[in-house]
Amino acid sequence: MENLQQPADARGVGEGSLAARYQYSPLPSARHTRLVTLHPGDFSDSDIVVDLDPIPLTPGCQPPYEAVSYRWDQEQSPLTVHVGKDRLFTIPVTCNLAIALIHLRYPDRPRHLWVDGLCIDQSDDIDKGYQVAQMGIVYCLATRVIAWLGPEGDDSTRAMKRIAWMGRQVDVDHPIWKIRPSSDCTEPAFVDEDAVIPVSAQDTLAIYHLVCREWFGRLWIRQEILACEPRAVVQCGEYQISWPVFRRGLAVLYRRRRPRWEYEGRLYNRLLLLRGFISQPPTIGLGFIRAAFGQSACSDMRDRIYALLNFLTEAEREIIGMPDYGKDFDVLFREVLWRWIDRFKCCNLISQCEPGIDHPPYMPTWTPDWSKKETFYGRYFWRGLASSQIAAVCTLSPDHKVLSLLGIPVQRITHLEPVPDIMRASTVRGIADAHRQLAPEHILDWEYHPTGVSMLEAYARIFIANTVAENSEPWAGTDPSLAEAMEIVRKLYGTEEDLASESRTLGPGDGFFQISRAILGTRQIMGTSDGYRGVAPLLAREGDIICILFGCHTPMVLRQEGVDTFRIVGECYALGLSEGEALLGPLPEGIRRVYTKDPKWGVHSYFENVKTSDRSFLDPRLSPSLVLPDFLSQLQQDPNAKLQVPVETLQRHFSGVRKFDII
Incomplete structure (x- = not known):
């Protein structure tokens, strides 16, 4: 792996200097930032000289500049950069930033850059808060973004060239993982989605080392590289390629079948952690940030929110407000959740709460711990409608x-x-073996689920949390139909030929297994007091209660601590409970709920008459006595609108309604 200790060309930066520490001057307004002028120097010259000048963040009113995206390395001893040609002042910078500046400066002319380690006064929380709030604008206005991966090493140029070659062979719709051959495609393996892509053992090793570089795991780089994506480049050493091409190459590596070389498994595991980055859409709601950003690192837990401002909806940015680095991260998370519930009359965000064994005792279990770093797919149970609307x-x-x-x-x-x-299973068998353990053959053959369906159908739905193609407008083409899912479960105990085919690596045609891995991974299969089956959190215990909380799209597992006091264990999926059946019963015959997405409303659902194709945003099971006239008009403006019902009405209409005090 690369060695990013202080190299010879950066070790002397600022050594022996008697210059004073640079004091940042206040900016003229909150709509200003600072710009670095990086003075020219030879590659062998270890002294770095810059000037810092304020510029307005108004389109067309600032000089052309490039923004640099790089990894922080706070653990290393800071080096110094000289400010002004007279070198009277210095600013401490990280070793990696010093190396980047040496590589990026021109030998014969100055270069104008925006670099957060220099342009933001890192010692001033107020300045930092204002600057963080407008970093999206800073990167959007840049003429180019340079993603600095580090010096050349571990055959990185080979890796960069191979990724670039693959990226030029395809077109990719990243949020839905749709990969198609480009007009310039010359390789047949990219036409057949089940073909093995041409990557040598040497390519695999080099690419593995490259994507293990720490830049890929840093949270802030998401906003930095994607804000100016068409004009962004990736640079490692002296080699540079377009970011859109690079990103398409990563998508191919993750989604297509790879040769089974020695490092293939490690490369796959690394790409698994980067999948949220590779597929990230332009806008992401707070309910999806663990899935999209959970594996990214940041030194300040408050940046789990603040680093994402540019990707959130306008309403959610208003909920978060101006970044405040004087506030503890757990207080910030709790305040954001409460303001979100109050704004949208919805508590879906509590499905993000799954306290671990290391959950801080001072943090209420209803606080989403967005500081967690763990493999989180995000396909858990967000299609649920447990409390209807x-x-x-x-x-x-x-x-x-x-x-x-x-x-x-x-x-x-x-x-x-x-x-x-x-x-981390990379083959079909790695997941199919788990299915066989969880659904023995005799259960599939003889038992029936409380909903009346066979256990074969029940497990086909449970293993993928009912994400069958019939329930969605297909946007990726990976969701299996119910018939396909049942046939896959049946073949768990099929012929020798069926079992032999499980040795293949996961590919685009294995949507059932990929979704199932996301649904079941690090969780438990549960049975309930009335015979329902489903998927429960890892730390659920026998005796825990499954509750339908009004305003929450998934059933929640709670643990009772007192008469009215409960702790959240986490969300769950239960066939026959997760689609509103516990409150309203099953959908009427001939009506199906369809989950879809569009640019105006985001993810939402509608109800369709399968015979007439008539559609409605209103859940047909809701009693007319509950539905107020203005709610129908609200649904036309926002299909995710919530029906506000007085407590007394809910208590009259549903049996067993009670208050849960969550601590």
Whole structure:
């Protein structure tokens, strides 16, 4: 792997200098930033000289500049950069930034750059807050963004060239993982989606080392590289390629079948951690940030929110407000969740709460711990409609420690079976073996689920949390139909030929197994007091309660601590409970719920008559006595609108309604 200790060409930066520490001058306004003028120098010259000048962040009013994206390395001893040609002042910078500046400066002329380590006064939380709030603008206005991966090493130029070659062979719709041959494609393997892509053992090793560089794991680089994506480049040593081409190459490496070379498994595991980055859409809601950004690193936990401002909707940016680095991260997370519930009358964000064994005792379990770094696919149960379209009914205690929610306890967990480790499975067999352990053949043949369907159908739905093609407008083409899913489960105990085919690496045609890995990984299969089956959090216990909380799209597993006091264990999926059946019963015959997405409304659902194709945004199971006239017009403006119902009406209409005080 690369060695990023201080190299010879950077070791002397600022050594022996008696210059004073540079004092940042206040900016003229909150709509200004600073610009670095990097003075020329030879590659062998270790002294770095810059000037810093304020510029307005108004389109067309600032000089042309390039923005640099790089990794921080705070653990290393800081080096110094000289400010002004007279070199009277210095600024401490990280070793990696010093190396980047040496590589990026011109030998014969100055270069204008925006670099956060120099342009933001890192010692001033107020300055930092204002600058962080407008970093998206800074990168959008740049003439180019340079992603600095580090010096050449570990055959990085070979890796860069191979990734670039693959990226030029295809066109990619990243959010839906749709890969098609480009007009310039010359390689047949990119035409057949089930073909093995041409990557040699040497390519595999070099690419593995390249994508293991720390730049890829840094949270801030997402905003930096994607804000100016068409004009962004990736540079490693002296070699540079277009970021869109590079990104397409990574998508091919992750989604297509790779040769089984020695480092293929390690490369796949690394790409697995980067999948949220590779497929990231332009806009992401707070409910999806763990899936998209969970594996990214940042030194300040508050940046789990602040580094994402440029990707959030306008409404969610308003909820977060101006970055405040004087606020503890757990307080920030809690305030954001409460303001989000209050704004949207919805508590879907609590499905992001799954306290681990290391959960801080001072942090309420209803606080989404966005600081967690773990493999999180995001395809868990966000298609659920557990409480139909009914709004959240909740209050917050004066000390902001107890969140009280209205809901109904519906089941108790009576049996749990941990899912084998499948998170990093790269072959079909790695997941199919887990399926066989969780669904023995005799259960599939003889038992029936409480919903009346066979256990074969039940497990076909449970293994993928009911994400069958019939329930969605296909946007990726990976969701299997119900018939396909049932046939796959049946073949778990099929012929020798069926079993032999499981040795293949996961590819585009294995959507059932890929979705199942996302649904089941690091979780448990559960059974309930009335015989329902589903998927429960890793730390769920027998005796925990499954509750439908008004305003929450998934059933939640709670653990009782007192008469009215509960702790959140996490979200769950239960066939026959997750689609609103516990409150309203099954959908009427001939009506199906379709999950879809569009640019105006984002992800949402509608209800369709399969015979007439008539569509409605209103859940047909809701009683007319609950639906107020203005709610129908609200749905036309926003299909995700919530129906606000008085507490007394809910208590009359549904049995078992109670308050849950979540601590």
